[in-house]
Amino acid sequence: MHTAKHVQQLRSSYIREILKAATADGVISLAGGLPAADLFPHMLLQEAMLKVANNRQVFQYGETRGYAPLLEHLSKTFNLQESHGTLVTTGSQQGLDLIARTYLNSEDHIAMEAPSYLGALQVFTLAQATINTVPQTPSGPDIKALKQLFESRQVKLFYAVPDFHNPTGISWSLQTRQEVARLCQTFNVTLIEDAPYRDLRFFGDDLPLVSSFCPDHSLVLRSSSKTSAPGLRLGSVTGPEEWITHLIRVKQTSDLHSSLPMQAALLEILTHPGFEQHLCNVRSHYHQRYQALSEAINTHLQSEVSFTKVEGGMFLWLKLAKGDPMQIAKMALKKGVAIVPGSVFYIEEDIQSPAIRLNFSYCKPEQLATAIQLLASVIALPK
Numbered sequence: 237m238h239t240a241k242h243v244q245q246l247r248s249s250y251i252r253e254i255l256k257a258a259t260a261d262g263v264i265s266l267a268g269g270l271p272a273a274d275l276f277p278h279m280l281l282q283e284a285m286l287k288v289a290n291n292r293q294v295f296q297y298g299e300t301r302g303y304a305p306l307l308e309h310l311s312k313t314f315n316l317q318e319s320h321g322t323l324v325t326t327g328s329q330q331g332l333d334l335i336a337r338t339y340l341n342s343e344d345h346i347a348m349e350a351p352s353y354l355g356a357l358q359v360f361t362l363a364q365a366t367i368n369t370v371p372q373t374p375s376g377p378d379i380k381a382l383k384q385l386f387e388s389r390q391v392k393l394f395y396a397v398p399d400f401h402n403p404t405g406i407s408w409s410l411q412t413r414q415e416v417a418r419l420c421q422t423f424n425v426t427l428i429e430d431a432p433y434r435d436l437r438f439f440g441d442d443l444p445l446v447s448s449f450c451p452d453h454s455l456v457l458r459s460s461s462k463t464s465a466p467g468l469r470l471g472s473v474t475g476p477e478e479w480i481t482h483l484i485r486v487k488q489t490s491d492l493h494s495s496l497p498m499q500a501a502l503l504e505i506l507t508h509p510g511f512e513q514h515l516c517n518v519r520s521h522y523h524q525r526y527q528a529l530s531e532a533i534n535t536h537l538q539s540e541v542s543f544t545k546v547e548g549g550m551f552l553w554l555k556l557a558k559g560d561p562m563q564i565a566k567m568a569l570k571k572g573v574a575i576v577p578g579s580v581f582y583i584e585e586d587i588q589s590p591a592i593r594l595n596f597s598y599c600k601p602e603q604l605a606t607a608i609q610l611l612a613s614v615i616a617l618p619k
């Protein structure tokens with residue numbers, strides 16, 4: 237059977253290929269976006285699952301919007317204003333897909349930073365939207381380019397990851413947050429603020445959500461994947477209640493509702509007195525891993541690369557002075573290190589400079605140091 241035309245536009249994901257290879261024995265993987273399995277809140281998960289197993293009600297069909305006690309907890313934690321609502325989704329990825337399916341007609345214009353999260357590029361491609369990109373600077377999107385874009389055409393959505401971006405790890409400055417919010421209000425563009433890494437800050441001070449400066453022009457995606465466990469497959473969308481209501485109608489056609497037992501388990505985890513300590517532990521380990529990675533880069537690769545320091549999250553973006561990142565990724569895999577070439581995070585029209593994405597959450601510090609030594613032997617080869 238032939239796939240639908242819009243499916244044919246999806247590029248076969250190099251990440252999927254490399255992730256398959258990355259799980260082979262003996263390969264050190266800096267490729268995926270995986271949180272550290274050794275830092276999952278095992279005790280909390282165990283307790284939560286036992287409790288949930290004894291609660292018959294959550295094994296029945298439930299409300300599409302989500303498990304009421306979890307919704308109540310989330311809206312308090314997010315400090316939502318009265319006119320705003322929450323929808324629990326099957327991962328924040330589903331939130332993104334629902335937004336595209338609910339709000340985008342084919343050829344509607346959307347804006348993104350370049351580079352951008354691959355999963356979002358795929359959702360917007362599948363929705364047949366026209367993707368416009370603006371370059372990213374170390375403090376966020378290039379404001380001048382964003383303004384020009386908003387002036388030149390009616391952009392419906394601006395998708396962004398302002399905290400510890402995937403793939404670059406950068407976090408927007410306060411000024412950029414305010415300027416983007418102002419532009420979205422002025423040009424009536426809806427900001428899709430994707431914030432899965434927001435709670436993973438290990439250095440510096442927290443900054444407000446961009447949407448806090450334009451609440452009625454934004455939808456916020458959050459995820460439990462990086463702070464609890466991705467296998468729970470839970471996330472949420474918040475924003476003006478009227479917009480959430482439309483998302484609920486579309487989610488009904490998709491999966492009726494996200495798993496109730498998992499939502500009940502998540503509520504147990506989030507309200508457990510040990511949860512804050514768990515988060516501190518994750519942040520502190522990610523900080524150590526980031527330091528091990530950046531020190532190894534400075535020791536073994538300094539003259540070949542450059543990178544902007546990150547203050548949280550799971551990724552570092554390594555700019556290369558020379559070389560083809562795709563070739564480097566293939567050669568690195570032969571040496572036993574999996575990395576992702578930067579090109580997969582761009583649309584074809586984008587101007588790119590050679591770079592690779594390195595994940596530092598998944599491997600232990602010693603493995604990260606070994607990986608960089610192996611990578612150096614590939615990058616430093618005369619071309």
Ligand SMILES: Cc1ncc(COP(=O)(O)O)c(C=O)c1O
Nearest residue numbers: 269327328329353402459461471
């Ligand atoms: C920026 C971004 N958004 C969304 C997701 C999807 O997260 P979830 O596991 O909640 O579906 C990811 C996963 O890596 C991500 O990096």
